[in-house]
Amino acid sequence: MQGRIVAAHGRLYLVELADGSRLPCFPRGKKSEVAVGDQVDVARASVDQGVIEGISPRRSLLYRSNEIRQKLIAANVDQLVVVVATEPAFSDELITRSLLAAEDQGIDILIVLNKCDLSDKLPAARERLQLFTRLGYRIHEISARLQAEDLRPELLGKTSVLVGQSGMGKSTLVNALIPNAGAATREISLALDSGKHTTTHATLYHLDPHSQLIDSPGLQEFGLGYLDRDDLAHAFREFRPFLGQCRFRNCQHDSEPGCALSAAAERGEIDSRRLALFRRIAAAHQAR
8 A cells, every 4th residue: 555654753653545544554674764744655564553665755855863863854845834933032043954954955945934913023033034035035924823824825736844943833823724733633643542652753734635734843953964065065055156166176165265155255245154154064064
């Protein structure tokens, strides 16, 4: 049988089959490489449980990693939706890291500024997002409690994954867009054996037959340990016109003479804060 992963916890996955029914499944072997959104082949091991036999080729994979472990977020997504808010304060670096992961996979990007009804907080939040606006990232302003439907046109016909820090209003947004999301989550918890497997890593909801929304847990970090220095540089979209123009072919874009990125930063053509972040991430990778 074939199906799609719609929820995950540890090594237990909920697979939605072609007929719409859902089957809890385990992967074969000890190591699990399955993510929500994956198309998989499964075999029924019993009446109420299956085994994942294989994963179909992916068109994209969003994940994070550090020196300890790798965390798959979602597969086969078309759009990353980064949710930030006027309050509490959001991390510019965490936003940037998630954008870099999406850029590496060729995933479209939308930044949603939530809680815009807090008018006294709005100017400061807009100012903090100006860097991303200048880079050409789309920013959609809403109040999830009042205007969630305004976001729906941006989600139609796509599989989108929501990411963001805790407190940004992702859950409010999901519940506003998908009125039965709470019931669906309870159903998933029961299917994954209430108690031991109730907390899902990510959950896929259907907006309509052609549009899916994947909600993911609140982020506290976004490691990019899987990107080598060249891939990391390419993920910074404003760096691309300058790559390959350095004096030395193997330029590390650090302190080498004739570095095109350093020169562009000095001319103000790329933001020096973004170049500093690139160097910090690259140095951390090299240290490992």
